[in-house]
Amino acid sequence: xxGVTQTPRYLIKTRGQQVTxxxxxxxxHRSVSWYQQTPGQGLQFLFEYFSETQRNKGNFPxxxxxxxxxxxxxxxxxxxxxxxxxxxxxxxxxxxxxSYEQYFGPGTRLTVT
Amino acid sequence: xKEVEQNSGPxxxxxxxxxxxxxxxxxxxxxxxxxxxQYSGKSPExxxxxxxxxxxEDGRFTAQLNKxxxxxxxxxxxxxxxxxxxxxxxxxxxxxxxxxxxGTKLIIKP
Numbered sequence: 316x317x318g319v320t321q322t323p324r325y326l327i328k329t330r331g332q333q334v335t336x337x338x339x340x341x342x343x344h345r346s347v348s349w350y351q352q353t354p355g356q357g358l359q360f361l362f363e364y365f366s367e368t369q370r371n372k373g374n375f376p377x378x379x380x381x382x383x384x385x386x387x388x389x390x391x392x393x394x395x396x397x398x399x400x401x402x403x404x405x406x407x408x409x410x411x412x413x414s415y416e417q418y419f420g421p422g423t424r425l426t427v428t
Numbered sequence: 429x430k431e432v433e434q435n436s437g438p439x440x441x442x443x444x445x446x447x448x449x450x451x452x453x454x455x456x457x458x459x460x461x462x463x464x465x466q467y468s469g470k471s472p473e474x475x476x477x478x479x480x481x482x483x484x485e486d487g488r489f490t491a492q493l494n495k496x497x498x499x500x501x502x503x504x505x506x507x508x509x510x511x512x513x514x515x516x517x518x519x520x521x522x523x524x525x526x527x528x529x530x531g532t533k534l535i536i537k538p
Contacts, residue, residue: 357530357531360525403471415518416477
């Protein structure tokens with residue numbers, strides 16, 4: 316079974332721009348969670364989507380948004396990028412009946428200059 | 429606020445010894461507990477999960493859960509240099525969300 320895939324793997328943007336990251340979950344998994352990881356803050360939960368609905372949301376500003384499609388693929392968008400948005404963005408998927416067992420993709424490394 | 433606490437380390441253990449990683453959590457209603465391993469520059473990898481009080485063994489890894497003390501641990505027997513990584517403890521809450529600890533950096537010295 317293929318694992319979680321994320322595209323792109325690396326991204327460099329300038330302040331004020333916006334960015335869209337993509338995540339394809341493991342086949343059959345309907346839940347997708349997004350995390351931001353920085354050296355100082357550890358893993359910070361952004362949001363979780365299940366069956367195209369946002370089920371949980373972390374404490375991030377409205378510049379961070381996401382969506383999930385009918386095939387369970389998910390995208391997250393960050394508008395008006397700030398330098399502090401530089402981080403590793405991780406996507407994790409889980410199946411409907413074992414939602415806590417999350418499997419991570421390789422991540423997207425975003426650098427904002 | 430629900431919290432998961434881990435000692436940030438680094439925890440230095442000689443090769444071949446037992447590494448013991450600990451985690452405490454605040455939500456007494458938590459039912460699911462996970463250990464992830466994260467190598468530098470890589471994403472977290474699920475290595476153990478435990479739902480019931482007691483021990484769960486998988487190869488060189490043993491997860492231990494004590495719900496009364498709100499404490500979960502991970503033991504790594506016969507530690508190898510390849511076990512050097514950051515170990516993240518995560519606890520499932522009632523909203524299908526994982527609450528994460530900040531991780532313990534483990535260094536296995538040859």
